[in-house]
Amino acid sequence: AQDKISLTVAAGTPPRALLAVAKVGEFFIPEVNRRIKTAGINFQIDWKEAYAGSLLKQMQMLDGMRDGIASIGVVPSIFYPDKLPLEQLSFAVPFSTFDVALVSAIMNKLHKAIPEFAAQYDKFNQVRLGGSGVDSMELLTTFAVKSVDDLKGRKISTPGLALAWLRGTGATPVQGNMMEYYNSTRTGVYQGFIVMPSTFPAMKYPEVAPFVTKVGFGAQYATVLTINKDVYNKIPEAVRKILDEVGEQWGIETDKAHMNAAEAGYASLPGFKAQLYALPREEQVKWAKAMPNLAREWAQNADKEGLPGTKALAMFMDELRKAGVRPVRDWDKE
Amino acid sequence: MSDIAIGVLCLAGSLVLIQSGMQVGVALILLSFLGVWAINGIAIAGKLLASSATTSIASEVFAVIPLFVMMGLLVSATGMGRDTFDVAARLMRRLRGGLGVATVAANAVFAACTGTSIASASVFTKVAVPEMVRHGHTLPFAVGTVAGSSVLGMLIPPSLLMIIYGMIANTSIGDLFISGIVPGVLLAVAFSLCILSLSFLRESFVFADSSAIRRAHMGRLDEAPLYVLALKFLPVSLLVGAVLGGIYGGFFTPTEAGGAGALAAFLIGVVRRELSLRGFWEVVLETGRVTCAICFLLMAAQLYSQMLTMSGLPYAVGQWLRTAELTFPVILAGYLMVVLLMGCFLDALSIMVILLPFVLPVVDGFGTNLVWFGLITIVTIEIGLLTPPLGLSVFVVKANLGDAKITVWQIFMGTMPMTITMTLFLVLVVLFPWLALVLVGNANWNWW
Amino acid sequence: MSDEDRRPPGGGPLARGAHPRSPFGVLTLALNVIGTVLIIIIAVAVNSDIIGRNLFNQPIAGVTEFVGLSIVAVVFLQMANTLREGRHISNDLIMAWVGGSHPRVALFFYGVFHLIGVFLMCFIVWYVVPIFRENYVGNFYKGTAGVVQIPVWPFMLVVLVGGTAAAIQYLLLAWGEFRRFLGKKTQ
Numbered sequence: 001a002q003d004k005i006s007l008t009v010a011a012g013t014p015p016r017a018l019l020a021v022a023k024v025g026e027f028f029i030p031e032v033n034r035r036i037k038t039a040g041i042n043f044q045i046d047w048k049e050a051y052a053g054s055l056l057k058q059m060q061m062l063d064g065m066r067d068g069i070a071s072i073g074v075v076p077s078i079f080y081p082d083k084l085p086l087e088q089l090s091f092a093v094p095f096s097t098f099d100v101a102l103v104s105a106i107m108n109k110l111h112k113a114i115p116e117f118a119a120q121y122d123k124f125n126q127v128r129l130g131g132s133g134v135d136s137m138e139l140l141t142t143f144a145v146k147s148v149d150d151l152k153g154r155k156i157s158t159p160g161l162a163l164a165w166l167r168g169t170g171a172t173p174v175q176g177n178m179m180e181y182y183n184s185t186r187t188g189v190y191q192g193f194i195v196m197p198s199t200f201p202a203m204k205y206p207e208v209a210p211f212v213t214k215v216g217f218g219a220q221y222a223t224v225l226t227i228n229k230d231v232y233n234k235i236p237e238a239v240r241k242i243l244d245e246v247g248e249q250w251g252i253e254t255d256k257a258h259m260n261a262a263e264a265g266y267a268s269l270p271g272f273k274a275q276l277y278a279l280p281r282e283e284q285v286k287w288a289k290a291m292p293n294l295a296r297e298w299a300q301n302a303d304k305e306g307l308p309g310t311k312a313l314a315m316f317m318d319e320l321r322k323a324g325v326r327p328v329r330d331w332d333k334e
Numbered sequence: 335m336s337d338i339a340i341g342v343l344c345l346a347g348s349l350v351l352i353q354s355g356m357q358v359g360v361a362l363i364l365l366s367f368l369g370v371w372a373i374n375g376i377a378i379a380g381k382l383l384a385s386s387a388t389t390s391i392a393s394e395v396f397a398v399i400p401l402f403v404m405m406g407l408l409v410s411a412t413g414m415g416r417d418t419f420d421v422a423a424r425l426m427r428r429l430r431g432g433l434g435v436a437t438v439a440a441n442a443v444f445a446a447c448t449g450t451s452i453a454s455a456s457v458f459t460k461v462a463v464p465e466m467v468r469h470g471h472t473l474p475f476a477v478g479t480v481a482g483s484s485v486l487g488m489l490i491p492p493s494l495l496m497i498i499y500g501m502i503a504n505t506s507i508g509d510l511f512i513s514g515i516v517p518g519v520l521l522a523v524a525f526s527l528c529i530l531s532l533s534f535l536r537e538s539f540v541f542a543d544s545s546a547i548r549r550a551h552m553g554r555l556d557e558a559p560l561y562v563l564a565l566k567f568l569p570v571s572l573l574v575g576a577v578l579g580g581i582y583g584g585f586f587t588p589t590e591a592g593g594a595g596a597l598a599a600f601l602i603g604v605v606r607r608e609l610s611l612r613g614f615w616e617v618v619l620e621t622g623r624v625t626c627a628i629c630f631l632l633m634a635a636q637l638y639s640q641m642l643t644m645s646g647l648p649y650a651v652g653q654w655l656r657t658a659e660l661t662f663p664v665i666l667a668g669y670l671m672v673v674l675l676m677g678c679f680l681d682a683l684s685i686m687v688i689l690l691p692f693v694l695p696v697v698d699g700f701g702t703n704l705v706w707f708g709l710i711t712i713v714t715i716e717i718g719l720l721t722p723p724l725g726l727s728v729f730v731v732k733a734n735l736g737d738a739k740i741t742v743w744q745i746f747m748g749t750m751p752m753t754i755t756m757t758l759f760l761v762l763v764v765l766f767p768w769l770a771l772v773l774v775g776n777a778n779w780n781w782w
Numbered sequence: 783m784s785d786e787d788r789r790p791p792g793g794g795p796l797a798r799g800a801h802p803r804s805p806f807g808v809l810t811l812a813l814n815v816i817g818t819v820l821i822i823i824i825a826v827a828v829n830s831d832i833i834g835r836n837l838f839n840q841p842i843a844g845v846t847e848f849v850g851l852s853i854v855a856v857v858f859l860q861m862a863n864t865l866r867e868g869r870h871i872s873n874d875l876i877m878a879w880v881g882g883s884h885p886r887v888a889l890f891f892y893g894v895f896h897l898i899g900v901f902l903m904c905f906i907v908w909y910v911v912p913i914f915r916e917n918y919v920g921n922f923y924k925g926t927a928g929v930v931q932i933p934v935w936p937f938m939l940v941v942l943v944g945g946t947a948a949a950i951q952y953l954l955l956a957w958g959e960f961r962r963f964l965g966k967k968t969q
């Protein structure tokens with residue numbers, strides 16, 4: 001039997017910019033090595049790391065992993081709404097929970113319960129080892145936001161997926177990205193943007209948009225770790241099991257790191273002389289009601305494609321409620 | 335043969351192939367294809383080739399290239415460029431090499447509206463080169479000045495390279511932009527001094543005509559009354575004002591500025607009745623060819639860097655760096671050398687993407703100021719825009735020139751004085767981090 | 783300026799006196815025109831977004847995705863014509879030197895270089911076919927579901943057409959070089 005394999009790990013993002021990538025080098029690789037050694041398995045992995053798009057760009061990850069250009073890859077599932085439609089679920093269910101670990105855990109449960117989830121990756125000749133989310137996404141503005149009404153006529157920038165969260169609010173959505181937020185807000189191209197708190201210290205966003213509103217969009221499932229199926233099948237079963245377990249653990253570690261980073265982000269606010277305001281529940285309800293039923297729309301679209309959208313949505317919401325979350329809007333029951 | 339050896343071979347292969355007369359894009363794609371084939375088999379080579387051809391330039395960042403190219407072509411097609419240089423020539427007429435200085439100054443102003451050196455090189459090849467030649471300068475000097483001063487486009491904010499560095503290093507892009515202002519202005523001054531001294535010390539390099547003919551040209555300018563000059567300067571001021579005002583007034587992002595600038599140049603041309611429908615069509619056709627040549631090259635360069643990554647060569651170098659226990663000055667010097675060397679073969683984007691993920695943790699461990707480190711990285715990478723065999727600014731000038739009378743090699747030679755100036759300037763910024771950090775509010779940080 | 787003056791090193795059948803109005807030349811020109819129109823559309827899209835956003839609080843969704851896909855299409859649409867005009871960037875330090883003393887050797891090598899172009903373009907086209915099929919069958923799109931969805935397959939189709947045209951153009955260029963190498967004059 002083969003007792004040595006060379007695995008190339010790729011990511012389209014640099015480790016410093018995405019905790020999910022950082023945790024591959026800091027946690028996943030050493031932990032897999034450690035467990036193989038502890039288990040006394042005669043198998044050695046020769047790791048090669050290629051991040052920041054040096055081997056595969058963000059939009060090449062899914063196809064490139066299928067073709068075997070890399071063996072293990074950090075796939076930003078949020079950027080593949082067309083190829084990984086079921087993985088977009090959390091974005092269709094805003095105002096759920098701030099607990100990113102809970103969101104990831106529910107998604108892991110869905111993966112185990114509904115075969116169509118794994119089938120998405122099967123199509124691209126991959127096996128999903130684990131999934132992770134990002135800490136909540138919050139609204140940073142140049143003006144105070146106490147209610148959804150304050151957004152009327154204001155230009156707010158968001159990444160593509162979160163554009164839908166501004167539907168019905170009266171705000172003008174401007175598509176943007178993390179790299180533009182700072183300068184474009186300073187010059188006034190828009191008056192605010194939606195971003196993760198963990199990015200505050202490095203990107204200094206609150207300098208230009210000092211009103212930070214905890215709207216409650218909640219944590220989002222965003223990044224998965226996958227392995228090329230041919231490679232996976234070549235690996236001895238004992239090692240495969242380790243990869244599966246450490247893959248899931250990678251998601252948990254990433255989520256934990258995101259929670260810590262978010263805390264550090266909020267802690268940095270006084271240094272920027274920025275103020276934090278959490279929307280009270282009745283204002284959250286008002287915002288959520290202003291939106292069309294995003295979750296229902298999403299589920300019906302998935303159903304049309306022959307995917308279990310409605311079923312996944314119901315299960316997602318049930319799991320939330322089971323965990324004690326009181327959803328701001330019962331998207332699945334309207 | 336080991337994968338790393340394949341990587342080294344492909345690196346060496348590019349040295350020959352890029353000079354051979356094969357199209358640079360074809361040479362890079364061929365080497366990437368052969369390299370990936372040797373490492374991973376022909377099927378993966380084909381798939382990576384197709385995947386990169388369809389995705390590597392598929393983003394807004396590259397989509398604005400034709401818009402900046404079009405803006406440059408419109409500026410020259412509507413006579414705005416010619417008029418600007420008449421004015422500059424008049425103002426600088428008593429200065430030897432004054433037009434070269436005017437090109438640098440105009441480039442510095444334009445740099446404040448554009449994020450890429452490609453745009454600067456495109457615009458000023460059309461605007462400055464014909465006028466400098468008309469006023470008695472040699473063609474190599476004219477194109478060299480344009481290619482050289484185009485680097486200001488990514489040093490003076492806004493800057494695409496700074497955005498990418500900020501993304502990789504997780505550093506404030508606002509700080510990076512501000513850190514480029516003082517060095518940018520300083521480099522413009524250094525370029526001007528270089529041109530002025532050349533016009534005295536190496537007259538034959540700078541001027542094609544005898545000084546008598548040149549004086550006659552300038553004399554013609556002397557006769558024009560001042561208000562005529564002011565009128566001539568008005569359209570281009572309007573254009574620069576519209577672009578700068580648009581960016582800093584919050585109407586559009588620096589990326590979108592190319593589109594807005596092209597529209598403004600088009601409108602100015604129509605109002606001045608200097609742009610016919612046919613003229614406009616010619617401009618857009620030419621835009622397409624220039625865009626195609628530049629983007630094909632960018633696509634090939636990214637594929638080439640992916641192949642190098644696949645060989646494991648950069649990873650091996652990074653690993654070695656991490657374990658070698660070197661002191662900071664040694665690492666810094668070694669890093670800058672490697673970037674300079676890579677700059678000979680790779681495009682700016684690829685160098686950052688390949689090198690930074692391995693180097694940043696190492697320098698971060700020394701408590702390095704990452705804004706300053708970003709700035710010196712960008713200056714060093716920009717030197718690579720001007721060095722053979724693969725110098726993107728030089729190639730862009732060549733693509734925009736569309737003139738077989740000057741070879742790429744001659745442009746490299748014409749740029750040489752600017753390249754040397756820039757290297758000396760790099761040493762200055764490395765030794766005095768203050769230059770980059772004074773406006774960021776971190777003026778006391780120093781590494782030595 | 784005569785055509786011969788414009789002749790860029792190692793390329794450009796126009797400069798070698800090929801018919802600008804040969805059927806294939808017309809085809810490359812047609813693709814070029816489509817690409818040119820697409821550039822104008824990119825410019826209009828970017829400006830409409832700016833104006834819509836600032837004056838009417840109504841940005842145009844999907845401009846980012848549209849222009850990103852379009853630039854790929856533009857490059858492939860212009861490829862054959864750019865080749866034909868000899869405008870791709872090359873650096874002929876070695877062949878200029880070789881051609882000085884052994885012009886035939888240089889011609890032979892230029893022919894080989896263009897054949898390599900044929901080979902690589904064919905490879906790109908061959909491997910883009912499955913990408914096209916996958917996007918067509920899977921209805922893959924760029925954008926945001928529920929806001930704007932731009933199908934990818936038309937752009938991949940353009941890559942196939944443009945890539946094929948470029949392969950043919952490289953073949954014609956290689957043919958021209960080899961004919962000259964064998965001593966027959968073109969036209």
Ligand code: NA
Nearest residue numbers: 445487490492
């Ligand atoms: Na700039």
Ligand code: NA
Nearest residue numbers: 677678718724
């Ligand atoms: Na170079």
